Amino acid sequence: MRLAQKLGYSGFPDLRADLERDNPEPATASALMRSDTGHELAVFARDEARALDRLSSFIPQEQLVDMATSIHRSRVVYLFSKADERPALDMLARRLRRLGLVVVELGLGGKDLAERFVSFTEDSILIAFALREAPSQLPALVREAERRGGTSILISDAPGYHFRPAPTHLLVAQRGDDSEYNTLIIPIAIAYALQLAIFHLDPDRYGAVRDDINDVSRLVGGTDEIPLR
Numbered sequence: 001m002r003l004a005q006k007l008g009y010s011g012f013p014d015l016r017a018d019l020e021r022d023n024p025e026p027a028t029a030s031a032l033m034r035s036d037t038g039h040e041l042a043v044f045a046r047d048e049a050r051a052l053d054r055l056s057s058f059i060p061q062e063q064l065v066d067m068a069t070s071i072h073r074s075r076v077v078y079l080f081s082k083a084d085e086r087p088a089l090d091m092l093a094r095r096l097r098r099l100g101l102v103v104v105e106l107g108l109g110g111k112d113l114a115e116r117f118v119s120f121t122e123d124s125i126l127i128a129f130a131l132r133e134a135p136s137q138l139p140a141l142v143r144e145a146e147r148r149g150g151t152s153i154l155i156s157d158a159p160g161y162h163f164r165p166a167p168t169h170l171l172v173a174q175r176g177d178d179s180e181y182n183t184l185i186i187p188i189a190i191a192y193a194l195q196l197a198i199f200h201l202d203p204d205r206y207g208a209v210r211d212d213i214n215d216v217s218r219l220v221g222g223t224d225e226i227p228l229r
Helices: 002-006 012-022 041-053 061-072 083-097 110-117 138-147 185-199 203-221
Strands: 076-080 102-105 124-130 151-156 169-172
Touching: 002 012, 041 185, 061 124, 061 151, 061 169, 061 185, 076 083, 076 110, 076 138, 083 102, 083 124, 083 185, 102 110, 124 138, 138 151, 185 203
Parallel strands: 076 102, 076 124, 124 151, 151 169
Antiparallel strands: none
16 A cells, blocks of 8 residues: 555555556456455355454554543544445444444535534544545544544554554554455444443443433334344
């Protein structure tokens, strides 16, 4: 990624696409997804399990608790990602709403993004995904969050990545070993881990929210609609 940016590309995918355009050879088996690591279910499951197993080596518990504390102390949580990462962002949004937190999912750009972000204040927090490469709007958002006195968390999958401007917290965890085929299993696992870490900062408060969600669910949806967790 850093090499591609030094060569003037926005990220590695642009560099790869340029190289492919310069290659007159027809597409080969190397263009297949997981051509090196294998497409069999057992191999795929093993690779993802390995990525999950090493997650705690990338993210020490102390770092997770520090970020959870920042979220716990915030009034509003703003979430931002590229379109490809939207399922992970939606999962994180739901995990945080289950704690009773106010969550704002930012749009992808333009006035929609600005209209949602304009209420960001010193007691707000921005959480953004930057998988493979950072969204083009992200540096400006992190800089503006800092200018407004708020906090920022960046979740990335590139160890050694130095994002500028630096966010308040940088959480980096490598995904699967196949560099050409990465799932959202690790980012989604991080969403669950953050929910658990926040909950255990104040079990009474968040337990009451969970009970309240159950009560409202009974009121508007019947017993079949009560969340199980």
